[in-house]
Amino acid sequence: MFTFDINQNVIHEPTSTRARVVGLHKNRSGSHQIEIEYKTTTGEIQTNWVAEQELSLALSE
Structure with missing residues (x-):
């Protein structure tokens, strides 16, 4: 499960250090x-x- 750190605009994953958003895709739905x-x-x-x-x-957690 990824968690988003809104203060630093990064996502943390349990087996990693830091992450960054590199793309956004909107589905047909x-x-x-x-x-x-x-x-x-x-x-x-x-x-x-x-x-x-x-x-x-x-x-929300």
């Missing part, structure tokens, strides 16, 4: 997918898509 890029604890750079609903859930 109107929902959004947010693309993030982050470096894992092993130093590998990865990208992942987070659903708007997941981000909303993380912000």
Whole structure:
């Protein structure tokens, strides 16, 4: 589960350090997918898509 740090505009993932938003896609249904890029604890750079609903859930917790 990704959590969004609204003060620093970054998303944190449990196995990584910091992440940044690199893309946004709007589906035909109107929902959004947010693309993030982050470096894992092993130093590998990865990208992942987070659903708007997941981000909303993380912000509400």
